Amino acid sequence: MEQRNLLLAIVLSVGILIAFQFLIAKFRPITPPPPASTATTSELAKPNAAPPPAAASQAAGLPRAAVAAKAAAAASPAAALSGEPIIKIETPDLSGSLSLTGGRIDNLVLRKYHETISRGSPHVQLLWPDGTARPYFAQFGWVPADGGSVKVPGPDTIWQTADKVLTPAHPVTMTWDNGAGLVFTRTISVDKDYMFRIEDRVRNAAGAPVELVPYGLISRTGAPPNAGYSYRNAYQGMIGEFGGSLKEVTYTSVKPGEPVAYSSKQAWLGFSEDYWLTALIPPQDQTIKAQFRAADAHGTDRYQSDFLAPPISVSPHGTATYTIRFYAGAKELSILDAYANSGIRNFDRAVDFGVLYFLSKPIFQALELLNGLLGNFGLAIVVFTLLIKLAFFPLANKSYAAMAKMRLLQPEMQKLRERFPDDKAKQQQEIMALYKKAGANPLAGCLPIVIQIPVFWALYEVLYVSIEMRHAPFYGWIHDLSAPDPTHWVNLFGLLPLPHAALSAVAAMPLLGTVTMIGAWPIIMGVTMFLQQKLNPQPVDPMQAKMFLILPVVFTYMLAAFPAGLVIYWAWNNLLSVAQQWAIMHRAGAA
Secondary structure, eight states: OHHHHHHHHHHHHHHHHHHHHHHHHHHSOBOOOOSOOSOOOOSTTSOTTSOOOSOHHHHTTOOOHHHHTTTTTOOSHHHHTTTOOEEEEEOSSEEEEEETBTTEEEEEEEEEEESSSSTTSOEEEEEBOTTSSSOEEEEEEEEEGGGOOOOOOOTTOBOBOSOOEEBTTBOEEEEEEOSSSEEEEEEEEEOSSSEEEEEEEEEEOSSSOEEEEEEEEEEEESOOTTOEEETTEEEEEEEEEETTEEEEEOGGGOBTTBOEEEEESSOEEEEEOSSEEEEEEOOTTSOEEEEEEEEEETTEEEEEEEEEOOOEEEOTTOEEEEEEEEEEEEOOHHHHHHHHHTTOTTGGGGSOOGGGHHHHHHHHHHHHHHHHHHSOHHHHHHHHHHHHHHHTHHHHHHHHHHHHHHHHHHHHHHHHHHHSSSOHHHHHHHHHHHHHHHTOOTTGGGHHHHTHHHHHHHHHHHHHHOGGGTTOOOSTTOOOTTSOOOOOGGGTTTTSOOOHHHHHHHHHSTTHHHHHOOOHHHHHHHHHHHHHHHHSOOOSSHHHHHHHHHHHHHHHHHHTTSOHHHHHHHHHHHHHHHHHHHHHHHHHTOO
């Protein structure tokens, strides 16, 4: 019975590790579409419930006539923007440009991050202008209230400015006169991180009042790879904070013509990727009408997050101002926390730590603190594991002491099985009496495995979704703790000079690739798990003994696809457990 319980606990643990991420997506709150909007607009770009600017197709991400001809050839933003009026963007973390045509932010590069682990690889391009294959941009402005005919700046409007570059120390101001008494002014500033501030002002020199509705939108063409929920990725899709609740709306759950709508104060909305975020942050004291939209334009999927603010009346010879913020950058938790503490509710939750957020975030903060002290996230994981072992030391001591008692009782238990070979009920009755007499608990040995499962999975989330862990190196051959161990025994861990193409071909094979691509750290982890098993009370049943012998092999192959940092944690944790367990059993005379 005791071995069956222990085996069951281990098998369940393996099942949890394999199935958790696959199953949890079914229970995570994918927001269902609410009742259909009363808006009659059919084009994606139209801000909900109000007529859009004249060139609605532009706001939907469709190329302007002036640049549409370049779309097929423009592989880079520079080529797409050739000849277009722009203002350069230069900050410590960002470079790119904003377009004077439409006054929108449509070309951003993240200066701290590269596409691959190689420092020579291109920097991550976050926003893309029209004329490229997958435009991704933010646009802001006004629309007339109640379908009025007031001429407002649109996507094709050419704004006027004397400014040449936008920096944290130098905002830019642009103007446009509609020729009918309204003068529009837009001032854009940016902080040292990733937050833009867009202040739109309209001065009414006409003799009649004008009612306008401010709006903001983020439009993108196509969904990123592995969009939605994946066991190997953070959530990727449309995201927003409404009514004190974070809403994650997958690309596939939004159908063309069936927008997902919300109305809320203290709201923000946008798009989330593995490590990147774009978000519109309206004034937090106003109730906005927000929507997530989808459209199919000539076979190309387009998605949009947009909002409408309450109408603003501009009296004759009066002025009205509306200010929103736009975040476009990396999901660095310290930065998101600072904005959340400044009043943007749940902004830190854009980092997808999953259902164990309450545990994953403190683990990340502890690792970040240790990394600051040690200068290496791998060492931080090693020290963190030691701290976890110290925290659970009393509980583990009791567990290992109970296992030592079980090991000492094994000869007596074998005698009882031989004494009652055909009476299983009597056999179990006598074994339970033996447990009671010796003060042994057959389930106590499960605790070391069970208590580390939540920590293990929380650390898994931290390694996969934290931008700070991306491309973080360790010593030796581990150059990215968030990626699997790159070594494998096919080429004797690099000793055989097999070409990369040959190794890639083997790795791509359906079954052989999984069997052969086992790195050094997963093997080290498997060895430590085997050593730990040898210290446990051994099953009397030969079949159970064989299953226990297979478990280290199963874990080795399973964890080979997990982040190297997680495997290092598990191996080091096993080694500490072996030392602690051996010491206790040696002291109890059960070594």
